[in-house]
Amino acid sequence: MTGWRLAFANLRFHATRSTLTVLAVALATALTLSTLAFQRGYERSLQRNIETMGYQVLVTGKGCPHEAATLILRGGSIPMYIQSEMAERIASLPEVAASTRFFMQALPAPETGATQLHVGIDAEFLRLKPSVVFQEGGWFSSETAEEVVLGYNVAEYRDVVIGDELTVLGRPFVVRGVLDQLGTQDDGTIFLPLLTAQTIFDRLDQLTGMGLQLKDPEQAATLVDRLHDLPSVQVVRLSQVQSAILQVLAGVRTLLTAFGFLCLVVALLGVLNVALLSAAERREEMGVLRAMGCPAGTLFRLAWMESLLLSLAGAGVGVLLSVLARGAVEGFLRASLSFVPAGPVLVFEPDLILGGVLLVVVLCLLAGAWPAWRSSRVSPLRTIRGAAAWG
Amino acid sequence: MAVVAGLAAPDDPGSRGMGLIELAAVEKELGRAPHRVRALDGIDLTVEEGELLVVTGESGSGKSTLLSLLGALDRPSSGRVSWDGVSVDELDDEALTRLRRERLGFVFQDFLLLRALTALENLQLGGLFGPRVDEAAARELLDRVGLAERGGHRPDALSRGEMQRVALARALATEPEVLLADEPTANLDQRNADALWDLLRELHRERGLTMVVATHDATRSEAADRTVRLHAGRIADHEPS
Numbered sequence: 001m002t003g004w005r006l007a008f009a010n011l012r013f014h015a016t017r018s019t020l021t022v023l024a025v026a027l028a029t030a031l032t033l034s035t036l037a038f039q040r041g042y043e044r045s046l047q048r049n050i051e052t053m054g055y056q057v058l059v060t061g062k063g064c065p066h067e068a069a070t071l072i073l074r075g076g077s078i079p080m081y082i083q084s085e086m087a088e089r090i091a092s093l094p095e096v097a098a099s100t101r102f103f104m105q106a107l108p109a110p111e112t113g114a115t116q117l118h119v120g121i122d123a124e125f126l127r128l129k130p131s132v133v134f135q136e137g138g139w140f141s142s143e144t145a146e147e148v149v150l151g152y153n154v155a156e157y158r159d160v161v162i163g164d165e166l167t168v169l170g171r172p173f174v175v176r177g178v179l180d181q182l183g184t185q186d187d188g189t190i191f192l193p194l195l196t197a198q199t200i201f202d203r204l205d206q207l208t209g210m211g212l213q214l215k216d217p218e219q220a221a222t223l224v225d226r227l228h229d230l231p232s233v234q235v236v237r238l239s240q241v242q243s244a245i246l247q248v249l250a251g252v253r254t255l256l257t258a259f260g261f262l263c264l265v266v267a268l269l270g271v272l273n274v275a276l277l278s279a280a281e282r283r284e285e286m287g288v289l290r291a292m293g294c295p296a297g298t299l300f301r302l303a304w305m306e307s308l309l310l311s312l313a314g315a316g317v318g319v320l321l322s323v324l325a326r327g328a329v330e331g332f333l334r335a336s337l338s339f340v341p342a343g344p345v346l347v348f349e350p351d352l353i354l355g356g357v358l359l360v361v362v363l364c365l366l367a368g369a370w371p372a373w374r375s376s377r378v379s380p381l382r383t384i385r386g387a388a389a390w391g
Numbered sequence: 392m393a394v395v396a397g398l399a400a401p402d403d404p405g406s407r408g409m410g411l412i413e414l415a416a417v418e419k420e421l422g423r424a425p426h427r428v429r430a431l432d433g434i435d436l437t438v439e440e441g442e443l444l445v446v447t448g449e450s451g452s453g454k455s456t457l458l459s460l461l462g463a464l465d466r467p468s469s470g471r472v473s474w475d476g477v478s479v480d481e482l483d484d485e486a487l488t489r490l491r492r493e494r495l496g497f498v499f500q501d502f503l504l505l506r507a508l509t510a511l512e513n514l515q516l517g518g519l520f521g522p523r524v525d526e527a528a529a530r531e532l533l534d535r536v537g538l539a540e541r542g543g544h545r546p547d548a549l550s551r552g553e554m555q556r557v558a559l560a561r562a563l564a565t566e567p568e569v570l571l572a573d574e575p576t577a578n579l580d581q582r583n584a585d586a587l588w589d590l591l592r593e594l595h596r597e598r599g600l601t602m603v604v605a606t607h608d609a610t611r612s613e614a615a616d617r618t619v620r621l622h623a624g625r626i627a628d629h630e631p632s
Contacts, residue, residue, distance in 0.1 A: 001508075001512055001515035001516060001518045001519055001524070002519070003519060005512070006505075006507075006508065006512075006516075006519065009507040009508055009512070010507045012507070013506060013507035284501075284503055285503065285505050285506075287503075288497075288499070288503045288505075289516070289519075289520075290488075291462070291464060291491060291497050292491065292492065292497065292516065292517060292520075292565070293488050293489065293490075293491040293492020293493065293495070293517075293520060293521065294488075294492070294519065294520040295485070295488055295520060296488075298519065298520045302519065380464050380491075381459055381464045381465045
C-alpha cells in the first residue's frame with residue numbers, strides 16, 4: 001500500500017466527481033495553453049510576414065498608413081496611389097539602398113467565393129525578397145508580357161502548370177512560373193509584370209506603394225522624417241505596423257486571457273470543492289489514521305496527493321485537448337479576427353506546454369493545500385468519539 | 392518490540408513489577424463551563440501485560456473516555472497515565488503518535504474501514520506510515536479471521552460481521568502490543584457478536600496479546616481475565632477484586 005494507491009483509490013471511489021474535476025482542469029489547461037500559444041504564434045507569424053516583405057519602410061498614397069500596411073499584409077486593394085515620378089524621387093534618396101514598386105488590385109474570384117489578389121511587381125522584387133524561390137518556371141519574359149507568376153496555393157487550387165493559360169479581366173495570360181510555399185500571403189497571389197498590371201487596370205504611372213530597403217536600418221527615422229515632408233505620400237516603418245497590429249490585438253488577447261483566467265478559477269474552485277468535500281466526508285477515516293499513529297504531516301501529504309493526481313490528469317487531458325483542437329481553434333480565430341497573418345497562429349512548443357502545465361498544477365496544489373491541512377488537523381479523539389459515540 | 396522515545400521497554404529491569412499501563416487518581420473533564428462534565432473521577436487502574444481486561448458499564452459511564460486515555464488519544468485533566476512507568480504528560484504529540492503507531496491497535500464500534508480500499512488494502516494501511524505490511528502477512532491474517540476469500544472486496548460488499556473482522560485483522564496487522572476495542576460488537580447481531588468474542592479470546596490466547604475491551608454487555612465478563620465496571624465515571628466493581 002502506498003500513498004499514491006490510496007489517493008488513486010479515493011478518486012476512483014468518487015469517479016463522477018473526480019471526472020468532472022479533471023474535465024474542468026483540462027478545459028482550463030487547454031484554454032491557458034491556447035491563449036499562450038496564440039500570443040506566441042500570432043506575434044511570430046506576424047514578425048515572419050513582415051520580415052519576408054524584404055523591406056523596412058513602406059510608402060503608400062495619402063491616407064492612414066497603418067490601414068494601408070495592414071491591407072497590404074492581408075492582400076487587399078488600396079484606393080490610393082503614388083505617381084511614378086514621386087516614386088523615382090523617393091528611390092533616389094541617399095538612405096535608400098534598394099526599392100521595389102508594386103501595384104495591387106483585388107478581383108472577385110467566384111470559384112473561391114472570395115477575392116483574388118493581383119500584384120504587379122518590378123524586377124527588384126526578387127532582389128529584396130531572397131526568400132522567394134521558384135518551384136517551377138521563372139521570371140517574366142518582358143516588362144509588358146501577358147504572363148503571370150503564381151503563388152504556391154493559387155497554382156495548387158487552380159491546378160495549373162507552366163505554359164497553361166489563366167484569364168485575368170477576360171484576357172488570357174500564360175503561366176510563366178510558380179513560387180515555392182512561403183507561408184505568407186504571397187502564396188495566394190497572382191503576380192504580373194508591373195507595367196502589364198498598370199495597363200490592364202488602366203492605372204499607368206500609378207503605384208499602390210513601394211517598399212524601401214535601407215542602407216542602414218538605423219537611418220529609418222531620418223528617412224521617415226524626410227518622407228513626411230513630401231506631398232501626397234504616407235510612410236510607415238514596418239516595425240510600427242507590427243506594434244500597431246499587436247496593439248489592436250491586445251484587446252483580443254486580454255479577453256482570451258481573462259476567459260482563460262476565469263476557467264482556471266472555476267477549475268481551482270472545483271479542485272478546492274472536491275478536496276473540501278473529501279476532507280469533510282472522510283473525517284472519520286482521517287481520524288482512524290491518526291488513531292493508528294499516522295503523523296499529521298503524512299496525513300497532509302496523503303490528502304494533497306489527490307489534488308496532485310487531479311491536476312496532473314487534468315493538465316494531461318488539457319494538453320491533448322489543446323493540441324487536438326488546434327485546427328478548429330485556429331480556424332475560429334481566422335474567421336473571427338480582422339487580421340490574422342499567414343502561417344501558424346497557435347504555436348505549441350515544449351517550454352510553453354511545460355510552463356502552462358506547471359502553472360495549472362501549482363495553482364491546483366495551492367487550492368488543495370488548505371483542505372489537506374484541515375484533514376491533517378483532524379483529532380483522532382473527536383472523530384472517533386463522534387463516530388462511535390464514545391463516552 | 393518497538394520502544395517509543397521516553398518509554399522504557401517492558402523487559403527493561405527498571406520497569407519490572409509495574410503494570411504495562413497505569414492510571415493513578417485520573418480525572419477527566421469534558422466540555423466547557425458551564426456544561427463541563429466529569430467523565431472520569433478518581434480512577435486507579437493497572438493494565439497488566441498479556442491480560443484480557445473487559446470494561447463494562449452503561450452508556451455514559453466513562454468507558455470510551457477511559458479507552459481514549461489508555462490509547463494515548465487524550466490526556467487526563469488530572470492524575471497520571473503512564474506507560475511502562477513513563478507519564479504520557481512527559482510525551483509530546485509526536486511521541487504519543489509514535490506510541491499509538493508502534494504499540495497499539497484499535498477496533499471501533501463502527502468498524503471505520505476505508506471505503507475506497509479493499510479488505511486486503513485496509514489491512515495494509517499501517518504501511519503508509521509505519522513498517523510495510525506485506526501482502527502475504529495480510530492474507531494470512533484475513534485467513535485467520537475467516538475471510539480469506541474476501542480480500543478483494545470493498546467494505547460496501549461485506550456484511551457488518553465481516554467488516555468488524557476485517558477491522559480486527561487491520562488492528563492486528565501492525566503487530567501491536569495492546570489491542571483496545573470499543574464496543575466491538577455493539578453493531579452486530581447476536582450470532583456475529585458471539586463469533587467475534589470467540590475470535591478475540593482465541594487471538595488473546597494464541598498471541599498473548601494485552602486486550603482492553605469496552606462493552607455495555609455485562610455478560611461478556613466471563614470471557615475476561617479481569618472485569619472493571621464503571622458507573623458515573625468511577626470504578627464500581629473490580630473482578631477479581
